[in-house]
Amino acid sequence: MEITLNHYLILSAVLFTIGLIGALTRRHIIIMLVCLEIMLNAANLNLIAFWHFGPNPILLHGPLFTLFTIAIAATEAALGLALVLAIYRHFKTVDLEQVQDLKE
Amino acid sequence: MTVAFYIMAAIAVLGAVMAIALRNVVHAVFSVLLFFSALAGLFILLLAEFIAVVQVLVYIGSVGILMLFAIMLTTKVTGDPTRKLLSRGWAWGGLVSGALLLAFLVPLITQSKSESNSQLSNFNPSVKDLGLTLMDPYFASVGVIALLLTAGLIAAVVAASSASGE
Amino acid sequence: MSLIAKGILQGMAVTAKNFIQSYYKKERLPTVEYPEEKSTVNQFTRNIPFLVYDGEDEIEGMRCTACKLCEKACPPQCIYIIKDTDENDKPIKRPKVFDIDSSVCMSCQLCVEVCPFESIRMDSEFELSNENRFEGLLINRDELLKSNEYYHEIHPIEAQETDDRIAAKIAEAETKKKAREEKARLAAEAKQAAAAMKAAEEAAAETETSATEQAQQSEAKAEAPEDNPETKNT
Amino acid sequence: MNNFIDYKLIELGQWTVGLFNDYPVVQILVHLLLATLPLTLVFMGAFGFSTWLERKGLARIQNRLGPNRVGIFGLLQPLADGIKMLLKEDIVPDRSDKLFHFLAPVMLMVPAFIAVGFLPLGDGLMALPMDSAILFFFAVGSLNTIAVFMAGWSSRNKYSLLGGMRAVAQMISYEIPLVLSAVAVIMFSGSLNAQEIVASQQIQSWLASGNLVKEFFGQILGWHIFKPWGFAGFIFFFVAALAEANRSPFDLPEADSEIIAGHLTEYSGFKYAIFFMAEYISAFAIAGIATTLFLGGWSGPVIAGLPWFIIKMFSLFAVMIWIRGTLPRLRVDQLMGYAWKFLLPLAILNIFVAGFYYFAEQQFGSLAAFIGGWVIGFGILQTAAKGLSRLNKSPTLDGKRVYQLVE
Numbered sequence: 001m002e003i004t005l006n007h008y009l010i011l012s013a014v015l016f017t018i019g020l021i022g023a024l025t026r027r028h029i030i031i032m033l034v035c036l037e038i039m040l041n042a043a044n045l046n047l048i049a050f051w052h053f054g055p056n057p058i059l060l061h062g063p064l065f066t067l068f069t070i071a072i073a074a075t076e077a078a079l080g081l082a083l084v085l086a087i088y089r090h091f092k093t094v095d096l097e098q099v100q101d102l103k104e
Numbered sequence: 105m106t107v108a109f110y111i112m113a114a115i116a117v118l119g120a121v122m123a124i125a126l127r128n129v130v131h132a133v134f135s136v137l138l139f140f141s142a143l144a145g146l147f148i149l150l151l152a153e154f155i156a157v158v159q160v161l162v163y164i165g166s167v168g169i170l171m172l173f174a175i176m177l178t179t180k181v182t183g184d185p186t187r188k189l190l191s192r193g194w195a196w197g198g199l200v201s202g203a204l205l206l207a208f209l210v211p212l213i214t215q216s217k218s219e220s221n222s223q224l225s226n227f228n229p230s231v232k233d234l235g236l237t238l239m240d241p242y243f244a245s246v247g248v249i250a251l252l253l254t255a256g257l258i259a260a261v262v263a264a265s266s267a268s269g270e
Numbered sequence: 271m272s273l274i275a276k277g278i279l280q281g282m283a284v285t286a287k288n289f290i291q292s293y294y295k296k297e298r299l300p301t302v303e304y305p306e307e308k309s310t311v312n313q314f315t316r317n318i319p320f321l322v323y324d325g326e327d328e329i330e331g332m333r334c335t336a337c338k339l340c341e342k343a344c345p346p347q348c349i350y351i352i353k354d355t356d357e358n359d360k361p362i363k364r365p366k367v368f369d370i371d372s373s374v375c376m377s378c379q380l381c382v383e384v385c386p387f388e389s390i391r392m393d394s395e396f397e398l399s400n401e402n403r404f405e406g407l408l409i410n411r412d413e414l415l416k417s418n419e420y421y422h423e424i425h426p427i428e429a430q431e432t433d434d435r436i437a438a439k440i441a442e443a444e445t446k447k448k449a450r451e452e453k454a455r456l457a458a459e460a461k462q463a464a465a466a467m468k469a470a471e472e473a474a475a476e477t478e479t480s481a482t483e484q485a486q487q488s489e490a491k492a493e494a495p496e497d498n499p500e501t502k503n504t
Numbered sequence: 505m506n507n508f509i510d511y512k513l514i515e516l517g518q519w520t521v522g523l524f525n526d527y528p529v530v531q532i533l534v535h536l537l538l539a540t541l542p543l544t545l546v547f548m549g550a551f552g553f554s555t556w557l558e559r560k561g562l563a564r565i566q567n568r569l570g571p572n573r574v575g576i577f578g579l580l581q582p583l584a585d586g587i588k589m590l591l592k593e594d595i596v597p598d599r600s601d602k603l604f605h606f607l608a609p610v611m612l613m614v615p616a617f618i619a620v621g622f623l624p625l626g627d628g629l630m631a632l633p634m635d636s637a638i639l640f641f642f643a644v645g646s647l648n649t650i651a652v653f654m655a656g657w658s659s660r661n662k663y664s665l666l667g668g669m670r671a672v673a674q675m676i677s678y679e680i681p682l683v684l685s686a687v688a689v690i691m692f693s694g695s696l697n698a699q700e701i702v703a704s705q706q707i708q709s710w711l712a713s714g715n716l717v718k719e720f721f722g723q724i725l726g727w728h729i730f731k732p733w734g735f736a737g738f739i740f741f742f743v744a745a746l747a748e749a750n751r752s753p754f755d756l757p758e759a760d761s762e763i764i765a766g767h768l769t770e771y772s773g774f775k776y777a778i779f780f781m782a783e784y785i786s787a788f789a790i791a792g793i794a795t796t797l798f799l800g801g802w803s804g805p806v807i808a809g810l811p812w813f814i815i816k817m818f819s820l821f822a823v824m825i826w827i828r829g830t831l832p833r834l835r836v837d838q839l840m841g842y843a844w845k846f847l848l849p850l851a852i853l854n855i856f857v858a859g860f861y862y863f864a865e866q867q868f869g870s871l872a873a874f875i876g877g878w879v880i881g882f883g884i885l886q887t888a889a890k891g892l893s894r895l896n897k898s899p900t901l902d903g904k905r906v907y908q909l910v911e
Contacts, residue, residue, distance in 0.1 A: 003109045006212055008150075011113045013208035015120050015139075017201050022124030024197025030129055030175055034136045037167060038120050041143050044155075052150040060237050063155050067238070070155075070162050071249045075256030077167040081174040082260035088178040097192060130657060134604070137650065154636055157643045165646030165679070169672055172653055176669060231636045231696050278831065285565045285830040292564045301569045 008049035015042035029087065029094045033080045040073045108149055115142035129175050137168045154231050313425050316392035318372050319349075319381055321414045322432075328415045329364070333389035336365040340381035340390050348374035349381060368411035372398050388432045394424050510626035510802070510809040539631045540621070547620050551784045552582035554818075558825045565829035589777035597660055597770050604658035609771070609778040611651035615644045616782045619789040624698040626802045626809040636696040641793055642683050645748065648786060649675040652757065652767050655779070659770035667766015670836065671750065671757030677843040678747035678754075684851035685740040688733050688858035689797045702801030720805045727800035731874070732882040733858035738798040740851050742820075745794055747843070749787040752828035759833055791820035845896050846889075853888050857881040 019038030026032060044066045051062020084094070091099050119139030126132045140163040147156035238246055291298040302309040319340075323331035336353040354366035381390045393416070400406030422429040517538050524531040556571065556579060563570030571578035596605055621631035622641040634640055649672050656668015690696055693704035710722030728734030747754035758766040768779055795801060795816040804812030834842070861881055865873040 003106055007109065007113075008146075009212050010209065011116070011146075013205060013212065014117060017205035017208070018117070018120040018124060020204060021198055021201040022120075024201060025194035026124060028129060030171060030178070031124065031132055034123055034132060034171065037163070038123065038136065038139065041140065041163070044159075045143060045146060048147055048150045048152045048155060052152070060234055063152050063234055064238060064242055066152070066155050067158065068245060068249055070158055071253055074162050074167060075253050077170055078260040079256050079263065081170050082262075082264040084174050085177055085264045094178050134650075134654070153634065154639070157636055157639045160643040161639070161646055164650065165643065166676070169649055169653070169676060172657075173669075173672065176665075231639070232694070281830045282826065285826060288567055289561065289564045289826075289829075292567055298567055299564075299569065300567060303569070303572075 005049055005053040008045060008053075012042045012046040012049065015039075015045070027095050027097050029084050029096050029099075030081075032096065033077065033084065036080070037073065037077065040069065040076075044069055105149065109146070112142045112145045112149065115139075116146065130172065133168060133171045133175065136171075137164055140164050140168065154234055311394045311396070311424075313394070313427065315394040315396075316379060317377055317396050318375055318393050318398065318409070319370060319379075319390050319414070320393040320395075320416045321368065321411070322389055322391055322418050322421050323415050324418050328412070331417075332364055332415065333387045334365055334368065335363040335387055335389070336368075337386065339384045339386065343380045343384040345378060345380060346374045346376055348372075365411060368414060370409045370414060371407060372409055373403070373407040388436055391421055391425070391428075391432075508809075509807070509811065510629050513626070513810070514628050543620060543631050544617060547617070547785050547788060548781070550788060551781050552586070554784055554788070554821060555582050555585070555780075557818075557822070558828075561822065561825045562829050565826070586777065590774050592773035594773040594775060595770075600660045600770065601658035604654045605770070606775075608651050608655035608658060608767075609775045609782065611654055612648050612782040613778055613785075615647040615651070616785040616789060618644045620785060620792070622698065623789065623792040623813075624702055624796055624801055625792075625813050628699070629802075629810060630698065633699075634697075637698040638686060638690060638696045638701065638793070638797070641789070642679070642686070645786070645790070646675070646679055648782070651782075655771065656767035659767070661770050663763045663765075664767050664769045666763050667757045667759075667769070670763075671767060674747055674750075674754065674756060674839060674843075677840055678744045678847075681740055681843060681847040681851045682744035682748055684848070685737040685744065685854060686793075686797055688737045688855050689728055691855065692728070692733075692858055692862055698796050698801070701796060702803055705800040706803045723803045723805045723808060724800070726803075727798065729798045729800075731861065732877040732885070733854050733861055734798055736850070736854050736882065736885045737858070738794065740847055740854065741794055741798065742823075744843075744847060745790040746824065746827065747839070749790050749824075750783060751787060751824050753831040753833050754839060755833060756836060756839060761833075787824060788817060788821065791824070792817045794820055841896060846892050849892060850885065850889060853885060857885060 016039050019035045019042060022035035022038065023032050026035070047066050047069070048062050051057055051060075051065075054062070087099060088094055093099065116139050119135045119137075119142060122135035123132045123139060126135060140159060144156040144159040144164075147153075147159060288298060293299075322333050323329075324333065325331035336351055338351050338353075341347075341349045341351050348371040350367065350369040350371075351365050352367040353361050354364040356362050377392070379392055382392055398407070418429070418433070421432075520538060521531060521535050524534050559581070560570040560578070571581040574580040574584045596602060618632075619641055622634070622637040622644070624630050624637075630637070632640075652671040652675070653668045656664045656666075656671065659665075689701060693701045695701060695704070705726045705728055707722040707726045710718040713719070713722075729738045746752075750757055756762075756766075758768055763769075768776060771779060792813070795813060799816050799820075800812075802809050802813040804815075857877075861873055861877045864876060867873075868876070
């Protein structure tokens with residue numbers, strides 16, 4: 001069977017859902033960041049698949065958009081992990097359920 | 105191509121599932137690295153060679169390492185069997201996610217459009233084309249992204265170092 | 271050149287010089303390939319003690335008198351000595367057993383310091399490895415005995431000093447002996463003279479004494495050694 | 505062009521593949537094997553030879569003889585070492601992470617061999633002829649960071665973990681100047697394709713002229729290292745490459761005197777040998793990419809092609825050995841400071857110098873750009889380097905040194 005756009009879309013949907021499940025159910029802060037990355041990557045896969053099977057691949061919209069996404073994702077990861085460090089230093093925990101106070 | 109796609113897809117799903125299921129955080133991060141590399145393979149299958157390289161370079165080379173560093177700097181890496189794995193109300197989260205998956209899949213399966221696109225058969229997108237496109241029509245976006253990256257970098261430094269100043 | 275630090279280039283030049291000159295200059299490659307060729311040992315090297323003997327025969331020329339001073343001085347107690355005896359179980363001044371445990375010896379040279387007979391000396395032998403790690407490392411008397419010529423060979427300066435010292439000692443002993451002999455001779459002469467005088471007196475008196483008295487005197491002389499040993503010695 | 509060796513090799517390959525024309529599946533397999541197997545075998549052999557070379561070279565630098573027992577000049581020493589390593593017991597720490605402990609050497613070796621595949625060994629001789637080979641090379645090169653971290657973490661030994669962390673910090677830091685100094689070349693050549701980068705370092709008009717002297721020098725004078733930004737870039741690249749390949753003086757991750765070989769502490773037997781091999785092969789790979797980027801790749805007079813590439817790559821490796829025999833190890837703070845405060849700004853400045861050189865060449869001709877570049881461009885770089893080193897100077901180094909324990 002030939003691989004079509006649908007295959008990629010289904011795969012991307014599954015991956016996105018896995019990421020979402022992880023983000024909604026796990027309580028470890030780093031795992032939540034990991035799940036965010038999974039979701040972003042699933043979206044990237046979607047973009048590239050749409051570009052590949054889309055009407056006008058010559059324009060290279062998909063890779064360009066993905067490049068921007070990856071740049072943003074990298075920033076997000078760096079910032080997120082810096083925040084993890086800050087939170088850990090403040091609350092001495094990586095369990096997000098215990099991080100409840102806004103002041104202090 | 106078909107076989108390669110299925111193998112890559114299986115690795116990607118496996119990596120993602122392991123990443124959210126494993127108790128040991130370091131194992132989870134390594135499995136998400138597996139997921140990233142499988143995705144890079146998928147990008148190569150989709151002829152997005154440059155994106156695959158960037159995926160490897162940025163995600164595996166930098167983001168993964170950053171995560172590992174963050175783990176080393178914060179928590180005990182071995183899975184603590186007494187620690188709770190799932191958050192409160194995890195069932196609701198799972199339910200919502202499942203519903204969302206259904207919402208994604210139903211239109212995909214019902215409105216299946218199975219003919220493939222043949223436009224790319226003779227087209228090999230080179231890095232040069234990508235670079236020229238990036239620099240000519242999208243120059244403003246690149247500038248914005250560069251600004252964002254710099255801001256993010258500075259913010260990360262500030263966030264990580266101000267806490268240590270306490 | 272500020273891009274490349276000057277110090278780095280200098281260091282690189284030094285190592286390059288070492289590398290290139292090691293192919294044709296002897297002093298840049300002092301390595302000796304050991305089993306095939308041995309490095310010359312400095313004459314002040316010391317590793318393990320050995321026993322010096324003079325002359326040809328090992329046993330006769332042995333300087334060691336089994337005084338056991340080195341055995342007492344040895345800090346790790348690696349020396350073990352048994353005095354030799356003759357056939358009548360009478361001790362003689364010579365070791366029967368003289369063992370050094372080379373695995374214990376720490377090359378401190380205290381035995382050499384303490385030896386009054388210049389007998390025990392340090393060897394520069396360094397190939398002491400052995401297949402048998404128990405008996406093989408225990409060096410016995412016959413292996414330890416090495417000639418004075420060998421000593422001269424390995425430590426010429428030290429051996430010469432030792433020889434000079436021994437010669438001086440012997441000379442001193444000679445002179446002392448001579449003086450003593452002279453003294454003894456003089457004493458003997460005096461004694462003889464006195465004896466002669468006494469004999470003359472006795473001869474004069476003998477004529478008066480009877481034959482029975484003479485028999486009594488000879489009995490008393492036979493008893494004398496037990497009563498007065500000094501007289502016997504002289 | 506005299507690179508007949510490359511053409512003969514390619515012809516041989518094509519002939520071999522042509523033998524299996526009737527069996528397409530076998531043909532693909534043969535093609536794959538032809539692309540990978542010789543490379544693997546040759547680089548493994550080169551690894552053995554280079555360990556011998558390194559031990560010999562270091563020994564001569566330190567006025568010693570080096571290995572000379574096994575075989576003539578000790579040439580079979582690597583083989584003996586290999587057999588010894590193979591027969592040794594493989595010790596796995598009891599509480600280690602067994603899977604990752606096993607995977608780490610593999611993870612380190614696979615990227616090393618993939619990276620070798622991106623080297624343009626000769627005209628058309630390339631195992632993985634990809635359009636963005638240089639970028640792929642760097643991407644794959646960043647993978648060994650993960651492997652080192654795996655090794656350090658899975659051993660469950662504080663020295664291993666320290667070594668792993670050091671390695672990761674160092675590799676991330678030095679990858680940036682490494683890539684940035686390569687960017688100048690990529691900008692100048694206008695391509696990420698390794699073959700095109702090599703072609704950009706040959707003066708094509710001279711090669712086509714038919715004049716023998718011009719052909720001879722046309723293969724040399726175009727090398728990027730003779731240009732101001734190329735020379736500076738080569739130095740930055742080489743320094744960063746030393747750090748990337750964990751070579752002395754940047755061998756902090758495996759500093760044997762401080763943290764007992766770092767991430768290698770708990771490895772023994774053949775796994776250790778694999779680590780060793782991967783490190784040497786990535787050192788080769790990075791020397792090869794430096795050759796490609798700055799030293800004209802396979803171009804060279806008389807015997808252009810594979811021989812020149814091998815000569816250049818091994819010369820760079822010999823320089824690495826020479827540096828190892830000379831320079832002492834850096835401190836951790838010095839290492840990071842050097843990457844971020846010195847190498848990185850200079851590499852960025854070098855990109856600008858290269859850009860100006862490019863336009864000057866188009867505007868004023870190559871000779872004027874060459875002279876102007878060396879005078880102005882290199883002057884700028886030197887001034888910047890001086891200024892940076894003054895800024896980075898540690899305050900304790902000013903004035904007379906004070907020794908606390910003396911007197």
